[in-house]
Amino acid sequence: MRTRSANILLALALIAALGLLVFWLLSMPRPLTAADIPQHTPDVANGERLYHAAGCISCHQPSPELKDVAADVPAGGAPLHTPIGTLYPLNLTPDPETGIGDWTDLQFVNAVMRGISPKGENLIPALPYTSYAHMKPEDVLDIRAYLAGLAPVKSPEREADITALPLIRRGVGLWKWVGLDTTPWQPDPGQSESWNRGSYLVNGPGHCQECHTPRNAFMALDTAKAFEGGPHPEGKGKVPSLRGLIERGRYTDAADLASALQYGEAMGYDKLASGGMGQVQRNISQLPESDIQAIADYITSLK
């Protein structure tokens, strides 16, 4: 009898150990390697454009403590409140100690497109690498080149206020199996060039779906309900649907939406300032008119 219960205990311990091992293996970061990074001569102007399209400044804005730093410098450190705790987004200026000056291109691409820090840890998906994963690596390298040209700012790195952060990071690794789709963005040859440009900007750098698409039980984007809107990620209010914007009478046509994205509420386009969309709209307004029109062409095609 005793040997039997000892055997059961041993079996249970083995199962638990095996479970831990499987968890450990499945939650390991799966980075890109040097072979995945194309040979590329960086285009800084394109990098600046994509930096705005990706909305980097919305989260990487300077901490309120950095009084001498302009609000449009991505020095990081301003608290970002999420349902799991407060994050202090990284300093994106090329300061070698507190910024990303020391990072290699591969480290940068892995952080942006795979959510893996240079130390090999999984990053919390408040950084929308789930969308950036669809970007062209060349565009990510261009953003890197643009950031490398900014004036370095000292902005001390601050660890996130999240309970059991190392375990959460491992959990994120496991979650990436369901939540991180690394398929590169594909054009639709049946659509116009502008529509395809819009589709890329919206689904890659623009990461619109992160808020405008509801999530399933695994907190992964529910792609069957793409762009249908959902609960606000900060926990209060709702994010509106982007489907049928013209059919529902929100905008008269794609040009009207383009104008709304360019000027926002300053030109009387209601509901483009609240819930964080004000920052998004400000970023979009930095893009060339053709890109804004492309975004509008794509969004208004969503029925």
Add this chain to the structure above:
Amino acid sequence: MVSKISVGLFTAGALALGLSSAAMADAKAAIEARQACMKANGAMMKVMVPVIKGQAAYDKAAIDAAIAASQKACGGWADWWGDDTKPGGAVKTAAKAEVWSDAAGFEAAGNAYMTAEAAVQASTDEASFKAAFPALGKACQGCHEKFRQAD
């Protein structure tokens, strides 16, 4: 004796109920007044923006009428922000808690709006109207960004 007590209790209860529903009616009236004010401001934008975009001719009388309608609808503004009109209260509102937690910021945003509106009202021709308008649009935008909830 018993009936006296119960009459007393009943009266007190009815009074309390009456008072609380009166308070709720006040909150409801205040929030509805805020919404009517915003609606008037929205209507004002619909008169001004087409002129800015070049889709409508400049019409000083129409602009002045829209501003007057907004000022009439928004007249009681300062009295509409009682604690019982905060988000999460009995009456639904799109105002954010920051209206009360950052009262100084909210007042500054309101003052920026008033200054911009006065400048538009003082404009006398198309050129001066077009020069004054952007500050007004920015005032709407800036206040909604900080103090209005997402849908």
